[in-house]
Amino acid sequence: MTIDHAGGPVRKRGRRARRPDPDGGPVAEFAHALLVLKEAAGDPSYDRMRTEFGAVASKSALAAAARGLQLPSWETTWEFVRPLAVTVLGREEEETRREWRARWNAARQDGDGGGTAGPEGARHGWLLVAAVVVAVAAGVVVAVNVPRARSGGEPSLPIEGDASSLVADVTYPDGSRVAVNQRFVKTWRLRNAGTVAWHGRFLQRLPPLDGLDVCHTDPRVPLPDAGPGAEVTVSVPVQARGTPGPCQVFWKMVDSGGRFYLPQSSGIYFQVDVTG
Known part of the structure; x- marks a missing residue:
């Protein structure tokens, strides 16, 4: 669904945030791209991104993603991109995810891993057990992934x-x-x-x-x-x-x-x- 912003961009009160320099390195370039996307979607506030467009990230995490000081996690990046690109601008979700995942991976590699690893990084925290579970009702054998706990037990x-x-x-x-x-x-x-x-x-x-x-x-x-x-x-x-x-x-x-x-x-x- 495309949301029509007939009233034009949302105007914010107070001091405007400093824009990251796209020539300031891969992390700053990535943050600049996030801001360009935000402006293309009418420049909604971070509160509006959460309450109206469904971003599942804190206001501070969304704001930090666009500052360009540290690469955000992939999860935060997607919750920044998805409400704007998919919900507001009506872009295709899977294609958008692939595009921004590639951008995030490039920034992470060029920036020496400045962010939190996403699902690919999390894979190293899991052990695929050689055991199988027999699904009696279905009569099939299913391989099962068993999670490896973090140091805190989760x-x-x-x-x-x-x-x-x-x-x-x-x-x-x-x-x-x-x-x-x-x-x-x-x-x-x-x-x-x-x-x-x-x-x-x-x-x-x-x-x-x-x-x-x-x-x-x-x-x-x-x-x-x-x-x-x-x-x-x-x-x-x-x-x-x-x-x-x-x-x-x-x-x-x-x-x-x-x-x-x-x-x-x-x-x-x-x-x-x-x-x-």
Whole structure:
């Protein structure tokens, strides 16, 4: 979806941030490219990138990515790029991801690894076990990736081989009509489409979380455990917004500490039309 900025660029108050010099090295050049993208999308504020366009990164992390002092992690880079290039400018998501991943890798290599390693770097934190799990119900043998824990006991994320897919909207498919302030339960059916077992996971709501013109939900709901290939249902109690209009809420899979399992995924969402 392309979002029309008919009102022109968003004007900011206060002192304008210093622009990184594109000739100042690979990291500064990369940050300059991020700012050029931001301006092409109407130069929204970092708050607006988060609350309106769905960037899943803190305001400080987004701002730091564009300063050019240190290369941001790939996860932060994608949460900077995706809302602007895909949501606002309507560019194709996979093509955009490949383009900016290549830019990020080039800046990282030329800058001697100035940022945090992304999924490729995280692969070295995983051990592909030579064991297999027999999926009795399906009658197949599935190779399983087993995470290697960090020094603090938590596995590194994302996990190689981890994947999910939406099977069905069990209740309230997109475009369903509900009344103002109506309470309802949204249910999805999801499939563990990877080779990593799900345990202790949650769906976490993305901002905005509150206001008269948003639907109200718990910020996080538990996700049933699931082995590779298994399907689960997950439900979210919802109260419709207090005024007529569209309501769309995005969710992403996290661990108990709020870390994203699939940071490159756009997540899932529900969308209803609230009527008076």
